[in-house]
Amino acid sequence: MSQTVHPHAALPQPLSSASGPTGTGMAPGAPPLREQLAYGLGNFMPTAVTATGGMAMFFYTDVAGLSAAFIGALLLLVRIGDAVWDIGVGRRVDATRTAQGQARPYLLWCAPLLALALVASFSIPAGLGETARHAWVVIAYVALWCGYSLVQIPYQSLLPLVAPDPDHRLRMAGVSSLVQFIFVIGCAAGFPMLKDALSDGDPARGFQRAALAYAGVGLAFTWLCYAGVRERVLAPPASTRGSLGPDLRALTGNRCWRVGIAVQCVLGVLIGLPLSAGVYYFTAVVQQPQLIGPFMGLGGIGLVLGVLLSDRLTRRWCKRRVFILACAAAAVLQCGYLLPGLGAVPAVFVLGLLCNVCLGLSAPISASMNGDIADAVEHDSGRRVVGTLVATVNFASKVGAGLVSAIVGLTLSLSHYQAGAAAQSDLARHGVLALMSVIPALAALGVALLLAHAYPLDRAALQRLRDELARRRALQAAAQPHTH
Template identity: 30%
Template sequence: MSAPAPQKASVQSEQMSGGRVISYALGDVANNVAFMMTSLFLMAYLTEIAGISAGVAGTIYGITKIWAGVSDLVAGNTVGRKQTRFGRLRPWVMFGSLPLAIALVGLFSVPAGLSGTAAVVWVFLFDAFFQLAYSFVNIPYGSLSAAMTQDPIDRSRLSGARAIASSLTGVILAIVLSPQFKDTTADGIRLKFTITTIVLALVAITLYYLCFRGTKEVIPPSAERPTLATTFKMVGKNSPLLVLCLAAIFTLTGMFTLMAVQMYYARYVVGGASFFIFMMIASTLGTVLVAGFAPAITRKMGKRNGYLLVALITMVAYAILALAPTGQIKIWALVGFFVYGMGSGGTNAMIFSMQADTVDYGEWKTNVRSEGGAYSILSFSRKVGQGIGGFVAGGILSAFAYVPKAPTQSAEALQGIRLSAGWIPAALSLVAALIIFFYPLKAEKHKEIISELTERRAKRATGALVAGRPLVTLNEQYGAGATYVGTKVAERLGVSYVGTRFSSQDLEAAEMAATARAEQDSNVIRFLHSFARTETDSDRANAEDNALDAELVSQNISEVAAMAAGGGVITGRDATVILGDTEGALHVRLVGPEDFRAQQAAQEFNISREVAAERLAREDRMRTEMSERLMSWDPSDPTRYDLIVDTGKVSLDGAVDQIVAAYRAKYPKK
């Protein structure tokens, strides 16, 4: 039986401390002080405080966001390559925080005496510097969780804590900054905003330091990272990834067109800058709600159809925002942003879930597995969408005669704000949905690809292996007698016996540990799961998880192939599927009625009948799930075996006789 799942659970025997989880989450608070300030408030700052026109502000926003995508690619292929006494990733988080803070303060501190052109140059240079600095902090931070633990429960806690930090940071920033947009013509408003930014930057540096001090890297890199050249080669042959990236560009363009004008929408459509706070809360609650339903949507509808559903929800949200009455019934704006939170949160979850599948497709097509490469290309596409969104928003505001710093806006300008917040994003979301409709990697095809990849890996490991000595693989239902039968068959055939990698006690301990943690943190874990996947950058850790699974599968295949070279009787370890085509191998499955197997296990292992029944249910389920998830085969499939023996009807010694006779009948010359 394949070992990966229990191995992951046992890498770290004790639950990660709450302090370490909090320290990691503090890094995301710092990240979002920078990211959300620029995403939510930069456009409004440039037009309302710095005095730059909406069209120029949108152009700067667009160019620098696309530059941010390039920075991500560069950072992704730079950070983490060198081991230091502080680790591979943590030094970037710590020492990169100062340049990032300086860039943030400079970006929101345009001097009042600068001329129009000089102000534009100032903003452009500081924004470009900011995006570069942010990439070299955020990319290593996003990879840090995978280097901190391999335990799935601890990773869930890290992901959930990070997502909570992200959501709360957005609300806190809205509370701190949105009141400063009530009267942007007030004396000293520039200085006030600069001072506020300095305070926030110092807070961010402090939080980055606490993250650096409170976290620890314990897991080495899970896979060799591809070069940019390898990445682009893989992408060119990965049609599902290309379709997904194109859809992501339109999706993010729509989302960031809304985000760029969100403050204008609060001020002029809803009726007050302070209402921005409630819009953020409503959006966050919508995202939290949909996070709990995303897995169920995927299971019932498939990923493509699930994407189409959440895209429809997002379009409904945009329509509500476009039609909400001006300054009257504010509940419509709250409803619109709540539904938007559901749609955007669901869309992000679907995008990164589909991206994981495109990694498998890329390996199937090119024989190169590149989780990090697929992630970096998708991240770049999203940044392009963010940049275009800001550019579109600024262009529309300028075209519809938006007047910066004005206490009220004309009907034409209000129409431009509504277009940017509603109808344009809705149209872009519709285009993204139409693109995804042609997404070629459906569930059935993906299952076929996984099966073929498993066979390829097995063939690469076994090659032209021909067992020179007798080779038998055994797969059993719990309690069917594999240990006794396997040992006796090995003696009769003159070869060694290899048992399962994990005993019943190992599996029981793994499940008990997971259950204990889940019970200990039951309410907290469920709460964390409700927030999971709300912050898209955290999904870089998913690429690390996928790489780890693939690496563990390859390791198991190689080990089984090495065992088979000298002959033997191998129990479990997915040897049946790995050695399925090996010349000289006989594949056997031992089965039996549950009552019989429970009674036989009780006698064999000197345990009570009740304990044996519990182990039977656990092992049959866990071992089957491991095989299906990691090796994509069903151990109960009778076509995989040369012989199936029911030890409830045949004695164990009789089973031994049958297996030996079957082997000698199949290979009479051995």
Template identity: 30%
Template sequence: MKNSLTWKNIVGYGLGDVANNFAFAMGAMFLLNYYTDTAGIHAAVAGTMLLVVRIFDAVADVVVGRVVDSTRSRWGKFRPFILFGAVPLMIFSILVFSVPSFLSDGQKIFYIYLTYMGLGVCYSLVNIPYGSLSTAMTQNPEERARLGAARTIMASFTYTLLAFVISPAIGGGHGESQSTYTLYTAILAVVGVGLYWMCFASTRENITRTVEQPSLRISLRTLKSNRPLIILCLVAIATLTGTFSLSAAGLYYVRYILNDMSYFSVLIFIQTFLGAVLAAPLVPRLVRRIGKKSTFLLGSGIAACSYLTLFFFLSASPYVAFALFACASFGASLCMTVMWALEADTVEYGEYRTGVRIEGLTYSLFSFTRKCGQALGGSLPAFILVSFGYVSNQPQTAEAVMGIKLSVAVIPALFMLLAFIGMVFYPLTEKRYQQILIEIEQRKKNSQEFLETLEENQVYRRRTE
């Protein structure tokens, strides 16, 4: 299969995920702790809000996917959303970290629901087209793996950058951190808009749909018949629940168990950047040798075993704990990187089964389930902390410490194991995928030949009449 992407296209596409994570990673790493320790919102209230709003966002993703699939413009189908959605998204990324201190408790709750819902809708309007864009850039499996690797590396770099810059700045996490959060989110917003526009300028849509936009009924029937997509979505829920539980609880771990906030930057570096740098370059090679499914199974197995072992060393030895974090990060990064390529493959499978190509709605369903996993993983630590007696900005009891340990290690291990089990049943192998591509191209060729023959017959009939 002919390669079509340049490094400019691949790197430019990856820059879009840097911008994505200026909004997304900030929420994953800092938002729960910001709400509880800086804005003064009870952990149970914050956890409930994160769960409810992310499920709302997940439902909104399906609507956005339908809108994306019906879009036509001179810039393509997906790229206009990146161009015009960047500014609203970054404005809301500032607002969610700017809860006014003069509001009453009830007004604060209303404010966090309103701004976080706004952020979620704007993020969907940019991220679903961004994620779908890879399906329109290439059908080459290795190139799709490179695009996934670019996303993973860029996202991991962003996580690490934010941890090293913002974690020391917020210090103990008390009320005086508010101005720091607002300042840094404003700077990130300006840079993020520029990165989105660079992504827009350096990417092109090379794969186009050959039929008109299908009806909603046909689109939903296409999704329902796409067994690989359904299994992948269930796997994504488990994977994201595990990784986001660690992301949400990591700050509590270094603050209340290690009692040293400087470790947070090290933890994020290991958890995101180090794992991605080690794993992402290997993914195209692993895909070529053992396939995408086996690559995911390898990664989820490594992650599940590492997280489970980690539980026994969280307090005993920080160095052993960080080594196990690195092993878990490597495994999880293999999963997260190859998952984007797996999702792109399900678009062709749906087209093969039904003749309907719906990139936007396919990605929106995938995004829907990812956000369900993010919602579950991001909110579980809040409920666990409350049930184990956590009190913000105070020395924690042994029970509260155990709650933090469960959130950091046991929950990730359990859900990565579930992801492994789910992927065992994923039916789309590399050989089958290549057969599907050949069949789709043959159908398009036959359809084109039929149309040309029909046109010739009509011309001949007009001449002879």
């Protein structure tokens, strides 16, 4: 026996003009802690790829003996090609319908491809001619980042599918961010040490063995993530799936998506600038370049502390408000690098720690935004386009990361920074200070203003979304043919 109920009957007005209950109904039970931890384990493989990416240039030039110009062009072209590839991967996630869900199957079947590509990208077979060596690197590096997208985009799409309730999604994003930052510290510090320990006097062998170890651990953790989580959101009916055009119109016509894209782009600048400028700051201003490693390590601790504090604050206050205050505080703290006499090492380390606490505060909230925006798009258009949404957000983050390189290069050039010089001019030091202070402060202020004046998803709005989508999904489930 079946009944006919259109799953998107009585669509309400867009969120900006929605009215009705504030959403005090009971939400489904939160995913248990073991499932949240299993989801967090899925961070390891993407983190390993990005963390070891910093060693890739050195491996190809100093170990493999390839041209720096060739490798630089390759890295740039691969990142440009990411935009089209990522959209394609997001589309496949949105179109996938299996007994295991939409996103989980990619963790099972694509993680081995990424693991193999990671090992291949740090392995160049002996005896190859120059042309063959270049061809190997091109194929391996392209495969690495294609495989990265095949795992990372489904993994990020998984969060709103596993945790439909906005509050539960935020809690799960907090656990995931905590695990991720632990992985970031471990991967960034561990890979260089591991490749030295496993080299047996041959740097190439050390890189290959370290990559093999990271690939093995990453594959195991990704499969544990696959096995430990389950998708709870019912896939939309065929009538809501179609060509790219309608889905992109559903995204671009949504205010939350437009603001979210801008936030992620500017956030990429805010996060990336101190990381890129830190080495210049400790070289030209503090004049103790050996301290950059401990400074970054302490920053990682600050991120972890921020994630832990974020969980407590967002249980009491609206997460949008916490995000705004965290960015406003980051803007003030970044300007602290301009204070006279701050070159003293203890003060610099304390300031860096506090700035990273602010970034850690915002990390779980930022991670949960994809699901919130997907809910808003589904609410307004009736279309569930999580994979495509994640792909566009990832691209915005990559644009922000690309802007970091442009900003750093332009600022250093305009301030006449002399690479390798023991002493820099006052203008050069001011340029480096701007990269650590004024420019990231403006980025943080920009994020705060965008969230405060253009992003409508506060706690009450998210509760309305939760209740309305739960009602629609119940109608959708009732409309599915079934027999007794």
